Amino acid sequence: MAERGRPRGFDRAEALRRAMEVFWEHGYEGASISDLTTAMGIRPPSLYAAFGAKEDLFREAVARYEDVEGEPPLRALREAPTAREGVEAMLRANAHAYTEPGRPTGCMVVLAATTYTPSTEGIRDFLAEQRRLLTAAVRERLDRGQAEGDVPSGVDAGALAAYVSSVQFGMSLQARDGATRTELTAVVETAMAGWECAARPRA
Amino acid sequence: MAERGRPRGFDRAEALRRAMEVFWEHGYEGASISDLTTAMGIRPPSLYAAFGAKEDLFREAVARYEDVEGEPPLRALREAPTAREGVEAMLRANAHAYTEPGRPTGCMVVLAATTYTPSTEGIRDFLAEQRRLLTAAVRERLDRGQAEGDVPSGVDAGALAAYVSSVQFGMSLQARDGATRTELTAVVETAMAGWECAARPRA
DNA sequence: CTAAATCTGTAGTGATCGATATGGAAAGAC
DNA sequence: GTCTTTCCATATCGATCACTACAGATTTAG
Numbered sequence: 001m002a003e004r005g006r007p008r009g010f011d012r013a014e015a016l017r018r019a020m021e022v023f024w025e026h027g028y029e030g031a032s033i034s035d036l037t038t039a040m041g042i043r044p045p046s047l048y049a050a051f052g053a054k055e056d057l058f059r060e061a062v063a064r065y066e067d068v069e070g071e072p073p074l075r076a077l078r079e080a081p082t083a084r085e086g087v088e089a090m091l092r093a094n095a096h097a098y099t100e101p102g103r104p105t106g107c108m109v110v111l112a113a114t115t116y117t118p119s120t121e122g123i124r125d126f127l128a129e130q131r132r133l134l135t136a137a138v139r140e141r142l143d144r145g146q147a148e149g150d151v152p153s154g155v156d157a158g159a160l161a162a163y164v165s166s167v168q169f170g171m172s173l174q175a176r177d178g179a180t181r182t183e184l185t186a187v188v189e190t191a192m193a194g195w196e197c198a199a200r201p202r203a
Numbered sequence: 204m205a206e207r208g209r210p211r212g213f214d215r216a217e218a219l220r221r222a223m224e225v226f227w228e229h230g231y232e233g234a235s236i237s238d239l240t241t242a243m244g245i246r247p248p249s250l251y252a253a254f255g256a257k258e259d260l261f262r263e264a265v266a267r268y269e270d271v272e273g274e275p276p277l278r279a280l281r282e283a284p285t286a287r288e289g290v291e292a293m294l295r296a297n298a299h300a301y302t303e304p305g306r307p308t309g310c311m312v313v314l315a316a317t318t319y320t321p322s323t324e325g326i327r328d329f330l331a332e333q334r335r336l337l338t339a340a341v342r343e344r345l346d347r348g349q350a351e352g353d354v355p356s357g358v359d360a361g362a363l364a365a366y367v368s369s370v371q372f373g374m375s376l377q378a379r380d381g382a383t384r385t386e387l388t389a390v391v392e393t394a395m396a397g398w399e400c401a402a403r404p405r406a
Numbered sequence: 407c408t409a410a411a412t413c414t415g416t417a418g419t420g421a422t423c424g425a426t427a428t429g430g431a432a433a434g435a436c
Numbered sequence: 437g438t439c440t441t442t443c444c445a446t447a448t449c450g451a452t453c454a455c456t457a458c459a460g461a462t463t464t465a466g
Contacts, residue, residue: 003434004433004434004435005433005434006432006433006434006444007433007443008444009432009444026318026319026320030232030320030323032320032422032423032424034423043444044425045426045427045443045445045446046443046445048424048425048426049442049443049444053425111318114230114315114379115229115314116230117233128379128380131376156389156393158389159386159390159393162377162386162389162390163370163390163393163394165377166369166370166390168373169369169376170368170369170370170371170373171373173334173376174365174368174369176317177335178331179365183361183362183365184365186359186362186366187365190362190363190365191369193400193401194394194398194399194400194401195397195400196397197398197400198396198397198400200396202396206463207410207411208411209412209413209461209462210412210413211412211413212462235452235453235454237452237453237454246415246416248414248415248456249414249415252413
């Protein structure tokens with residue numbers, strides 16, 4: 001049903017997608033309202049009416065990023081038969097996604113707000129929390145692997161999850177620095193080649 | 204010998220050290236001239252007279268960071284008897300340095316400029332180049348290990364170096380997100396536990 | 407002493423930041 | 437048609453950005 005009043009003259013979902021790409025490429029502080037409105041094809045009052053403040057738009061863009069870009073690798077992590085295969089599938093999916101032509105390289109959650117000013121500290125903390133949730137998802141998959149017997153029970157799942165996240169976060173930065181898909185895949189294979197040794201109980 | 208004219212009223216080296224800490228904590232864009240002059244205890248004209256533009260000051264701050272903070276881990280990498288011990292010593296030194304109380308966490312070269320605007324693209328590229336040099340240093344140590352026989356000759360040194368850098372870059376971000384020294388050290392130990400498997404020739 | 411050189415503090419430059427006031431345009435309700 | 441509601445374009449807001457003009461202060465050179 002049509003709402004009362006003049007209808008919106010642009011596609012809100014498409015505008016959000018374009019805003020996400022600008023934030024993904026330039027980060028929160030690197031994307032000005034002028035950059036965003038140009039990419040979205042609208043003027044500032046339309047942006048503020050449809051999305052609220054810049055910070056609101058950014059949070060919505062991150063949510064869209066996680067739904068569209070972040071979910072497939074996490075699904076691969078969860079749905080693989082073993083924790084090891086899940087981690088490998090997730091890392092391989094990200095090595096591929098981080099170097100997809102025609103769009104920003106690396107992960108938006110990793111790259112969009114490492115610097116901060118007093119006014120953007122909330123944004124920095126928000127992305128840090130999203131990264132902790134990523135590590136927690138790996139941790140949960142490892143715990144499940146231990147419960148199902150494909151990960152040795154003596155393994156420190158927290159340390160192993162933090163290690164996997166470190167590799168993943170580092171891959172994002174290397175992708176942004178120009179690493180190729182082949183190079184990132186080799187990083188994944190190197191990390192996974194060490195898995196049987198790394199995922200072994202230690203003193 | 205004293206120069207002609209009124210002498211500088213502040214310690215240039217100490218002012219640079221304070222500027223480095225501000226850039227380290229907040230990044231290039233997150234550190235305003237006002238933030239910098241406040242931390243350095245000087246006024247803008249003194250900053251510009253002594254250091255040039257903000258970008259010049261940043262590059263000098265990075266050089267100082269690399270000399271003071273970055274050199275010890277790299278020396279540990281080079282001076283260890285084997286490549287494996289060198290990498291482990293470097294990573295352990297960084298796990299310690301990234302969580303040193305009373306100063307910014309993580310590595311300045313990794314964290315200070317992941318976002319960018321058209322006017323700061325040069326800064327982003329400059330730090331990317333510094334990161335490539337870090338990876339190249341690891342690569343050189345691995346090549347030497349192969350020449351000296353402590354790294355199997357069939358190992359892909361480039362892939363292994365990129366993997367080590369990924370772990371290291373990821374540790375910086377996790378340190379900034381609040382990871383403790385114990386947690387980062389566990390990441391290093393997990394990575395090194397997999398070394399004998401990872402540093403083995405593969406198809 | 408005077409002249410030249412260099413540094414410092416005050417006070418501001420134009421540009422850009424995120425965000426908005428205002429008024430006209432375009433829709434449904436009646 | 438008129439009234440109400442909502443959206444959009446123009447033009448701009450005050451704040452902050454990196455940076456600097458200017459004048460006074462402090463030094464050496466002579």
